[in-house]
Amino acid sequence: MTHLEQLPPSVALIIAAFVALGSILTLIGALGLIRLGNFYDRLHAPTLATSWGAGGILLGSVMMFSTLGSRLVVPELFLGLMMLVTTPVTLMVLGRAALHRDRAEGRAPYDTLPLSKK
Amino acid sequence: MSMIPHPVVSILVTILWMVLTGFSTGQLVLGVLVGLIAGVGYGRLATDRVRLRRPGMMLRLAGRVALDIIQSNYNVAALILHDRRRHRRKSGFVRIPLDLTNRNALATLAIIVTSTPGTAWIDLDPDDNHLLLHVFDLKDEDDWAHTIKTRYEPLLMEIFR
Amino acid sequence: MTPALILAWVLLLSQVCLVSALVLASMRAIRGPRAQDRVTGLDTMYVCAMLLMVVTGMRQGTHFLFEAALVIGTLGFVATTAMAKFLLRGEVIE
Structure with missing residues (x-):
């Protein structure tokens, strides 16, 4: 019996949905x-x-290891929080x-110029 | 300067240490030590104290951001998948005048804006406090300025007053 | 088909998805055309590798790989920020 079969069926399906969505x-x-x-479009991907x-x-x-160990496993939430805070930086x-380099080469997109220089 | 310059930071780091390593007396001692050192280190780095008010407002902001992230995830994913078929999508930069001046509030706004797919914070003009925002699917420039100014800015102003 | 079997397949397919994402990101890192594109590609590679660790840990039922994911995540952030800073100013530490 593998660890996946120890999960309750409904929990297994919810985990599958979350993992499928994420990947x-x-x-x-x-x-x-x-x-x-x-580049600027690709920055959103x-x-x-x-x-x-x-x-x-x-x-x-989190759901899988919390159910298997029957206690709340939270380190993943910390990892998620870290990703949420570090990626924007x-x-x-x-x-x-990118904007700095484009400006230095004189080919910055027109609508990035400060108002005073338009 | 007191022994514990930043109690909140120290407590948070200690909790984090316990969560990551396991709950035992030895780890608690080590965690408290690391937390104290982290507090001193934070005091050296940070210039101004963060004053948070209105926990209710913070929860409202978090809920609003979570909803927006879900919605824009769907929008951006759909746009990426249909990009070849529909060439009408136009991306571009928007300049938005901001009333926020608190550095921590601005940092929070930057995190919100950038972690929402579809909008990216590019630059903040220090001269006139204008935010330069790159928008993935730019339909109406005023619409985005309106979103930032009405959805996030008032709440942030209340929280970091 | 039992839920456990479905979950097993989803985890396998998720690994395939993440490896494909890793390959696509590395293509962007190799192709460029400019330095900032390569750094964005590398950043995405770090994220994919981290998620791959988490999913692999879920498939094997161990929590040990999570530490590896944590290290990859932290190093990825520091590395990408350092490279981006370098592009911005031409030096990392001011």
Whole structure:
């Protein structure tokens, strides 16, 4: 008897739904990273993976190990919280870096110019 | 300076330590030690104290953000999958004048905006406090300015007053 | 088909999805065209690898791989931020 069979059927189905949602969203995010045309559009793709992509998988993991060990297992929630707080920092710095580099080369998108220079 | 410069940070780090390593007396002692050191370290890094008011407002903000993240996850995923067929999607930058000046409130707004798929915080102009936002599916510029100004900014102003 | 079997298949397919996402992100990291695209690709690779660890741990029923996921997540954040800072200013520590 594997550990998966020890789960109550309804819990197993809920975990399956969460994990499926999370991994499909992560895949769509990575697909967007490849398909989208310019850098600023691509900056949005990883947020799919880090918001509900990670959230779904981590919630599934919390439910699975909490049910198996019959006690609340919370480290995953910490990991999810960490992702929620750290991803914006990286993406923000990346966005600023990209704009900075584009400006330095004189090919920044027109609508990014400060009002005074328009 | 007292022995415990930032009690909230120290307690949070101690709880985190206990959650990650397990609950025992030895780990509690170690956790408290790490928490105290973290408090001192935080005091060196942070310039101004964070004053949080209105826990009810914070809960409302968290709920609102969670709903928005779910909805925009769906929108962005659908847009990525249909990108080739529909070329009408136009992305672009929006400039939004902000009334928020508290640094911690601005940091929170940055986290909210960036972790919502479909909007990315690019820059904050320090001269006139204008936020430069990149929007994935730009239908109406004023609509986005309206969203930020009415949905998040008043709550943040109340919380970080 | 029992729920346990469905869950087993979902976990396997989820691993396949995450590995595909990892490959797609690495393609972006290799292809570029600019440095910021490569860093975004690397960041997504870190996230996918972390989630892959969590799912693998779920399939095997152990909680040990979670620590690996934690380390990957932390290192990914520090590494990406350092690289992005480097792109922004040309130096990491000011």
